[in-house]
Amino acid sequence: MSNIIEAKGLTRKYRDGDSTxxxxxxxxxxxxxxxxxxxxGTSxxxxxxxxxxLGGLDYPTSGEVFVDGKSLKDFNDNELSHFRNKTIGFVFQFFHLQDYLTAKENVALPLIVSGKDSNAAYLRAEKLLEQVGLSNRINHTPKKMSGGEMQRVAIARALANKPKIIMADEPTGNLDKENAKNVLDVLDKISxxxxxxxxxxxxxxMSHRYQHVLHLDKGSVIQKGNK
Ligand SMILES: Nc1ncnc2c1ncn2[C@@H]1O[C@H](COP(=O)(O)OP(=O)(O)O)[C@@H](O)[C@H]1O
Ligand SMILES: [Mg+2]
Incomplete structure (x- = not known):
């Protein structure tokens, strides 16, 4: 079986004046x-x-990342952003929704941007919102939704271009317990x-929900496990 993610020897140093x-x-x-x-890992x-x-949003100081069998090194900026858009769906802690757009329009946006007909895009957006349990919030703007609902809109949007992988950076970090559970359950269904x-x-x-676990501490792997 092939790997969706494979990375070897990743090191990332940040230089800030004299210190690294x-x-x-x-x-x-x-x-x-x-x-x-x-x-x-801790903060x-x-x-x-x-x-x-791993998501091709930054480059390692050394080491190499393969996503879906392709080395990210081999892409130029344009190719990388195209590859990213079709292969990876990102979900962040603070949702990053467009405030003035409805749930449906937020989810349809990446489809319209990638050239899909707007009627087809809205239809798919409605289906995706249904999939994350939000068929009753299709025409709501983010202001009228709870944090958990906004995060589920963001997940639906991340799925719009049928990615092979969802990468989520502390998606429940800003949610209460019940909303956090809803979001994790939705991600489990997607998985x-x-x-x-x-x-x-x-x-x-949260680790019991996932097939593999990797523990980081101070930038190093301290433990790897499989279920
Ligand atoms: N752009 C940056 N410039 C300088 N240092 C950074 C930058 N981003 C992260 N760091 C430092 O790198 C380390 C790891 O940060 P980060 O990857 O954000 O950790 P985590 O997401 O686990 O909280 C921290 O010491 C952080 O201060
Ligand atoms: Mg972080």
């Missing part, structure tokens, strides 16, 4: 297609840095449907 921070130090990771992984352990490297999920969290208790 090693945010990530020689991290390797593999995730088979259609499987899920939790990346766990500052390098989780976001790792997600950005069961055959989309890989890479979940970043500082919450050890």
């Amino acid at each position: 921070t090693t945010a990530l130090d020689n991290v390797s990771i593999e995730l088979p297609e259609k499987e899920s992984i939790a990346i766990i 500052g352990s390098g989780k976001t840095t790792l997600l950005q490297l 069961e449907s055959g989309v890989s999920v890479l979940m970043i969290t500082h919450d050890e208790q």
Whole structure:
């Protein structure tokens, strides 16, 4: 079976004047297609840095990332953003929705941007909102939704271009317990449907939901496990 994610020896150093921070130090990771992984670590352990490297949002100081069998090194900027848009769906802690657009318009946006006919885009957006349990919020703007609902809109949007993997950076970090559970349940369903999920969290208790777990501490892998 092939790996959706494969990275070897990832190091990312940030230079700030005379000082250098090693945010990530020689991290390797593999995730088979259609499987899920939790990346766990305390604040500052390098989780976001790792997600950005694996998602092609940032470049490693050394090491190489393969996503769906392609080395991200081999792409120019345009090719990389095209590849990213069709392969990866991102979900962030603070939703990043457009405030003046409805749920349906937010989800349809990436489809319209990638050239899909707007009627078809809205139809697909409605289906995706149904899938995340929001058929009753289709025409709501973010202001009229709870944080958990906004995050589910963001998840529906991340699914719009049928990605092979969802990368989520502490998507429940800003939610109360009940909303957090709803969001995690939705992501579990997505994972069961055959989309890989890479979940970043500082919450050890979430790890049981994922097939693989990687623990980071001070930029290094301290533990790797499989269910
Ligand atoms: N753009 C940046 N410039 C300088 N240092 C950074 C930058 N981003 C992150 N860091 C540092 O790298 C380390 C890891 O950060 P990060 O990946 O955000 O950790 P986490 O997501 O686990 O909280 C921290 O020490 C952080 O301060
Ligand atoms: Mg972070």
